[in-house]
Amino acid sequence: MTGLPKLMRIALGAEVTGVCSNAKTDLVRSLGADHVIGYTSEDFADGEHHYDAILDIGGNSPVSRLRRALTPGGRLVIVGGETDGRWLGGFGCQLRALLLSPLVTQKLGILTAKENGADLSVLRELVESGKVTPAVDRTYPLSETAAAIRYFQDGNVRGKIVITL
Ligand SMILES: NC(=O)c1ccc[n+]([C@@H]2O[C@H](COP(=O)([O-])OP(=O)(O)OC[C@H]3O[C@@H](n4cnc5c(N)ncnc54)[C@H](OP(=O)(O)O)[C@@H]3O)[C@@H](O)[C@H]2O)c1
Numbered sequence: 381m382t383g384l385p386k387l388m389r390i391a392l393g394a395e396v397t398g399v400c401s402n403a404k405t406d407l408v409r410s411l412g413a414d415h416v417i418g419y420t421s422e423d424f425a426d427g428e429h430h431y432d433a434i435l436d437i438g439g440n441s442p443v444s445r446l447r448r449a450l451t452p453g454g455r456l457v458i459v460g461g462e463t464d465g466r467w468l469g470g471f472g473c474q475l476r477a478l479l480l481s482p483l484v485t486q487k488l489g490i491l492t493a494k495e496n497g498a499d500l501s502v503l504r505e506l507v508e509s510g511k512v513t514p515a516v517d518r519t520y521p522l523s524e525t526a527a528a529i530r531y532f533q534d535g536n537v538r539g540k541i542v543i544t545l
Pocket of ligand 1: 399400401402419437438439440459460461491492493494537539
């Protein structure tokens with residue numbers, strides 16, 4: 381969620397709760413989230429809090445669990461989070477959400493990013509003006525991509541790794 385909480389607050393005026401591993405709660409707070417839940421010890425779907433919108437980027441939570449954390453008229457957007465599903469190539473969660481959506485009061489959908497120049501210009505302006513700060517952990521030259529991937533696989537990356545060309 382590289383800068384995403386702050387972007388959502390600026391663009392949409394949303395009160396944002398970020399979910400991440402406990403070791404990264406300070407980072408997510410610094411990115412602009414109003415509240416942070418460490419998934420290692422807390423459950424965002426504890427039945428106590430309900431959210432108007434959930435953007436599921438990498439949690440791999442079942443749709444039923446995500447729906448439990450939504451308000452009755454809330455909206456779920458699944459961005460990513462592949463499982464090793466045997467038949468559906470890991471996209472079972474996305475398919476379930478799309479099939480279920482017409483039958484429930486909540487809106488359940490998916491997002492497929494389509495990068496375009498206009499959106500990237502807006503993003504660049506937000507970054508250049510300091511309103512959004514991308515969380516870049518380390519930068520590697522292209523020749524050291526293997527080392528970058530090894531670092532990523534260790535699971536300690538805070539934000540993103542950049543490969544420079
Ligand atoms: N729909 C699209 O167009 C589109 C485009 C690009 C990518 N994607 C997909 O989006 C997903 C994320 O991509 P990425 O490049 O951002 O990957 P990434 O850099 O590996 O980030 C994944 C994030 O998910 C977090 N996470 C892991 N388990 C979680 C849990 N149980 N609850 C909450 N957060 C959890 C990780 O946080 P910790 O490190 O703290 O565990 C990490 O920050 C991937 O599945 C990718 O395929 C989709």
